[in-house]
Amino acid sequence: MKDETATHFLEDQINLLLQERFNIHSLYPFQRLVIQRIVEEDSEESNHEGSVVVLPTGGGKSLCFMLPSLLVEGITVLVYPLLSLMHDQIRRLKEVSIPYICIQGGQSHQERNLLLEKLKTKEARILVTNAECLCLPALINTLAQITISLLVLDEAHTIISWGEGFRPALATVGPIIQHLPVRQVLCFTATADERVLQGLNRLIFPITRPHLIHASSNRTNITYHVIRTLSKNQSIAGLLRQENLLPALVFCSTRKLTETSAHSLLYALPDVSVRYYHAGLTKDERRYLEKWFNDTKNGVLFATKAFGMGIDVKGIRCVIHHDLSEDVLSFLQESGRAGRDGKPALSISLLDGREKPSPLASILQSTEHCFRKGLLEAMNEPFEYCSGCDVCNGSISLKRQGERAILMSVLSHPFHFSPSSLASMLQDTNGWYSYGGTLSSWGMQEVQEAIMLLITEGKLHMLKRPKRRLYIDYKAVATLLTTMHSWLRLKYESAKKKAEENRPQLPYHASSIPPDQGDSNLQDSAG
Numbered sequence: 295m296k297d298e299t300a301t302h303f304l305e306d307q308i309n310l311l312l313q314e315r316f317n318i319h320s321l322y323p324f325q326r327l328v329i330q331r332i333v334e335e336d337s338e339e340s341n342h343e344g345s346v347v348v349l350p351t352g353g354g355k356s357l358c359f360m361l362p363s364l365l366v367e368g369i370t371v372l373v374y375p376l377l378s379l380m381h382d383q384i385r386r387l388k389e390v391s392i393p394y395i396c397i398q399g400g401q402s403h404q405e406r407n408l409l410l411e412k413l414k415t416k417e418a419r420i421l422v423t424n425a426e427c428l429c430l431p432a433l434i435n436t437l438a439q440i441t442i443s444l445l446v447l448d449e450a451h452t453i454i455s456w457g458e459g460f461r462p463a464l465a466t467v468g469p470i471i472q473h474l475p476v477r478q479v480l481c482f483t484a485t486a487d488e489r490v491l492q493g494l495n496r497l498i499f500p501i502t503r504p505h506l507i508h509a510s511s512n513r514t515n516i517t518y519h520v521i522r523t524l525s526k527n528q529s530i531a532g533l534l535r536q537e538n539l540l541p542a543l544v545f546c547s548t549r550k551l552t553e554t555s556a557h558s559l560l561y562a563l564p565d566v567s568v569r570y571y572h573a574g575l576t577k578d579e580r581r582y583l584e585k586w587f588n589d590t591k592n593g594v595l596f597a598t599k600a601f602g603m604g605i606d607v608k609g610i611r612c613v614i615h616h617d618l619s620e621d622v623l624s625f626l627q628e629s630g631r632a633g634r635d636g637k638p639a640l641s642i643s644l645l646d647g648r649e650k651p652s653p654l655a656s657i658l659q660s661t662e663h664c665f666r667k668g669l670l671e672a673m674n675e676p677f678e679y680c681s682g683c684d685v686c687n688g689s690i691s692l693k694r695q696g697e698r699a700i701l702m703s704v705l706s707h708p709f710h711f712s713p714s715s716l717a718s719m720l721q722d723t724n725g726w727y728s729y730g731g732t733l734s735s736w737g738m739q740e741v742q743e744a745i746m747l748l749i750t751e752g753k754l755h756m757l758k759r760p761k762r763r764l765y766i767d768y769k770a771v772a773t774l775l776t777t778m779h780s781w782l783r784l785k786y787e788s789a790k791k792k793a794e795e796n797r798p799q800l801p802y803h804a805s806s807i808p809p810d811q812g813d814s815n816l817q818d819s820a821g
């Protein structure tokens with residue numbers, strides 16, 4: 295067993311470097327795991343079997359070796375398959391002022407000798423190079439004389455896929471490493487199928503089996519939830535009325551949306567503290583907001599993706615995606631901002647039917663396939679079980695709040711309402727219409743937006759100006775009746791599934807979100 299004091303000391307060292315050198319306030323669990331392991335293994339006595347670290351692209355990989363390079367005794371050698379990757383890494387090293395040298399093609403003897411001298415004198419902590427240069431006798435001679443704590447093979451799958459083809463130098467890396475005094479060999483790769491793993495065992499680790507670290511994007515304390523909506527602002531207000539979803543982070547696709555949505559929420563829930571955050575704000579403003587959000591117990595922050603990975607707020611209970619993220623990785627990273635304290639948290643995506651087709655959209659639009667399974671498979675990660683999503687919880691809902699009230703009102707009174715008179719009627723609790731006042735908790739603008747969306751979708755029609763009266767054509771009536779039928783069928787199937795599984799309810803479950811007044815009436819009328 296490891297000495298506990300030593301572990302704490304190491305943790306402190308890592309935290310200090312993280313904040314002072316890298317200006318990052320926390321690590322992902324797998325980053326901490328990898329970094330801690332690397333530093334702990336850095337002694338002459340350890341058996342140095344090496345590690346294969348499987349990490350999705352963009353998952354915070356370079357920190358996993360940059361930070362240890364400052365804590366281990368010897369130097370760190372980084373081997374890249376591509377010049378562009380070498381230069382990317384050099385840029386990162388410069389940003390955090392880690393002394394390095396780069397051995398690459400096109401350098402003169404004299405130039406290289408001067409650089410290699412810096413390795414001998416420990417003036418450089420890191421050597422960045424490629425497989426071809428690693429074969430140079432001058433470099434091998436120098437490396438043989440110094441302590442190499444870490445030898446990192448980045449994008450290690452290329453050793454297998456290219457090394458046995460057009461880049462034979464990649465395949466010679468293994469034998470060279472075995473003749474060098476390397477304490478730990480680390481292979482980083484985004485893909486770890488059997489072929490790659492067996493290939494790495496054969497070429498890089500022929501004697502000992504490496505330690506396999508698979509960094510998963512799966513966050514079991516996060517439940518994935520989707521809400522179909524006619525008004526995103528209305529849905530956000532409806533959700534955030536529940537205090538157990540606060541503090542909440544709402545990701546928007548544009549700066550303007552963070553501002554307009556924040557104002558709309560403030561109007562709906564004046565007691566909740568609401569702020570917005572984007573790259574257009576000054577550095578000081580952003581710092582202030584980061585601190586505010588870190589300290590708030592019940593605040594809501596509307597942010598663009600500028601609310602970056604380096605910012606760590608532990609107790610976010612819910613991340614709402616006002617708009618769908620760019621891709622699955624961004625979605626998982628954004629969702630992953632929730633529940634970093636390990637307690638249950640929600641990732642909620644709002645869909646208004648205007649989503650562009652994408653792999654992420656089709657995962658979240660599914661009513662049959664587990665969201666988590668889809669997300670992990672898209673990342674080429676293994677899926678074991680789902681700890682909570684709408685599909686597995688039987689809480690899929692195709693119902694959009696307010697839709698039935700709007701459509702049924704128009705159906706009962708064709709050519710009677712204009713968009714604004716319909717919106718007023720749905721908000722007026724004193725009227726005599728059967729759906730009068732059912733959307734009284736909505737803002738006027740939100741009801742009108744919902745009506746316009748239904749017109750865009752072709753579910754509602756409107757006479758041309760100046761009349762602007764709303765009506766539903768006979769095809770839409772049929773669709774409306776079919777939709778009502780499917781709502782009921784889905785409700786029945788979901789109840790049946792739940793009863794069959796008889797599993798305990800998760801703390802954050804769709805049914806805990808109270809339907810608005812309007813729709814509870816509608817459910818009754820439909821039943």
Ligand SMILES: [Zn+2]
Pocket residue numbers: 664665666667680681682683684685686687
């Ligand atoms: Zn699931």
